[in-house]
Amino acid sequence: MLIDFSKSNGLVPVIIQHYLKLEILMLGYMNKEAFEKTKAEGKVCFYSRSKNRLWTKGESSGNFLFVKNIDIDCDQDTLLIQVQPAGAVCHTGAMNCFNKTNSKGFIYELEGIIEKRSKEFTNKSYTKELLDKGINKVSQKFGEEAIELIIEAKDQNANLFKQECADVLYHLLVLLKAKNITLEEVENILHKRNSNK
Numbered sequence: 001m002l003i004d005f006s007k008s009n010g011l012v013p014v015i016i017q018h019y020l021k022l023e024i025l026m027l028g029y030m031n032k033e034a035f036e037k038t039k040a041e042g043k044v045c046f047y048s049r050s051k052n053r054l055w056t057k058g059e060s061s062g063n064f065l066f067v068k069n070i071d072i073d074c075d076q077d078t079l080l081i082q083v084q085p086a087g088a089v090c091h092t093g094a095m096n097c098f099n100k101t102n103s104k105g106f107i108y109e110l111e112g113i114i115e116k117r118s119k120e121f122t123n124k125s126y127t128k129e130l131l132d133k134g135i136n137k138v139s140q141k142f143g144e145e146a147i148e149l150i151i152e153a154k155d156q157n158a159n160l161f162k163q164e165c166a167d168v169l170y171h172l173l174v175l176l177k178a179k180n181i182t183l184e185e186v187e188n189i190l191h192k193r194n195s196n197k
Contacts, residue, residue, distance in 0.1 A: 002072075002076055003035065003072060003077070003079070004075070004076045005031060005032050007077050008077070010031045010032070011029040011030065011047060012031075012035075012078060012079060013028075013029055013077075013078050014027065014028045014029060014030050014044075014046065014078075014080075015027055015078070015079070015080045016028065016044065016065060016081055016083055016089070017082050017083070018082070018083065018084075018085065018105065019068035019083055020084075020108040020184070021105025021106070021108055022105060023095075023096060023105060025065075025083070025089045025095070025096045025097065026090065026096060026097040026098075027097070028044070028046040028057070029046055029047050030047055030079065031047040033047070033054060034046055034054050035079075037054060038070075038081070039070070041056070042067050043064045043065060043066060044056070044057050044064075044065035044067060044081060044083060045057070057089075058086060058087075061087065061088075062086065062087065063086050063087035063089065064085075064086045065081075065083040065084075065085055065086070066083055066086065067082075068083060068084055069081070070082075107169065107173070107183065108183060108184075110170065111173050111176075111182070111183050113127075114127055114174055114177050115177060117131075118131050118177055127174060130174060131174065131177065131178060134178075135178050135179070138174055139175060141171055142168070142172060142174070142175045145164065145167045145171045146168055148164050148167065149161070149165060149167070
């Protein structure tokens with residue numbers, strides 16, 4: 001990857017994006033040393049213009065940005081880094097630096113919550129309780145929710161229809177977890193199908 005650090009006094013802008021939700025999280029800057037450190041450690045390291053030094057995001061808070069992918073733009077002077085954030089991204093405690101709540105892509109966050117619940121030792125959560133009953137019960141519950149969605153589709157109550165859609169999506173994620181298949185794997189199949197058309 002040939003990065004042109006010469007255009008802006010040795011710095012290039014870096015757009016930080018959530019690797020699954022595709023939400024833009026923040027903007028920072030890197031010099032060559034920060035870029036090399038980012039690649040070597042797998043955690044985003046910026047060049048802080050205010051501190052006048054290298055700064056690994058999360059070095060004091062623990063809210064690191066774990067690198068999933070690095071791309072460069074067509075002019076080779078801007079980076080796009082897709083990350084898995086370990087916590088809040090903004091110093092204000094927000095999930096991004098643009099003061100924007102983004103519900104798009106929440107389904108991936110929900111998948112993570114289901115994964116976490118599945119590993120809990122308590123069975124006080126509905127998710128854990130359902131998963132502990134096994135694949136037959138999980139499949140049965142998904143089928144029940146799908147039938148309820150079909151019934152609501154025939155009526156004119158948009159709110160109830162949306163509620164049933166949410167139930168179906170949630171129970172599909174639980175079913176995927178029971179089968180140890182990720183939503184990303186399913187999404188990749190849809191992407192390939194679209195590419196072949």
